[in-house]
Amino acid sequence: MHFWSSFLDILWWSLTVFVFIAYLMALFSIISDLFRDRELNGWAKAVWLVFLVFLPFLTALVYLIARGKGMGERSQQQAAAAQTAAEDYIRSVSGTAASPVEEIERAQQLRAAGAISDAEFESLKQAALAKAKA
Numbered sequence: 001m002h003f004w005s006s007f008l009d010i011l012w013w014s015l016t017v018f019v020f021i022a023y024l025m026a027l028f029s030i031i032s033d034l035f036r037d038r039e040l041n042g043w044a045k046a047v048w049l050v051f052l053v054f055l056p057f058l059t060a061l062v063y064l065i066a067r068g069k070g071m072g073e074r075s076q077q078q079a080a081a082a083q084t085a086a087e088d089y090i091r092s093v094s095g096t097a098a099s100p101v102e103e104i105e106r107a108q109q110l111r112a113a114g115a116i117s118d119a120e121f122e123s124l125k126q127a128a129l130a131k132a133k134a
Contacts, residue, residue, distance in 0.1 A: 023060070027052065030063050033071045036078060103128035 030052065034045050051059040064071070107124040110116045116124070 023057070026060055026064065027056070029071070030060060033067070033074060036074050037070070100128040100132040103131075 031049070034040065034048055037045075048059070048063065052063075104125050107116065107121050107128070111118065111121040
């Protein structure tokens with residue numbers, strides 16, 4: 001008898017693979033939620049992990065039923081924190097327009113450090129003043 005002998009075998013194999021992948025995703029979600037939860041102490045986390053190892057399906061179901069609401073809330077909080085961090089980073093590295101005074105001060109610092117010549121300083125100064133007038 002071949003593994004792929006009938007359509008039902010293929011359907012059963014596909015269903016089995018789908019359920020296994022869904023279980024793995026749920027398991028990783030549960031484990032990441034355990035470590036994300038700051039209210040749960042270390043012993044409780046250890047007990048949940050031990051039960052996940054020895055009674056995986058039952059423990060996963062119990063965890064999802066008992067702590068599913070908090071799991072969703074913690075996931076939303078983490079997503080919001082990641083979004084805020086990304087927005088803050090983008091703001092920090094974006095090319096915000098400096099005022100002409102700040103540009104001239106930066107040019108003076110570069111001239112004092114010897115990075116630019118007096119002619120380059122005057123050029124940067126004129127460009128900053130031209131922006132201010134525009």
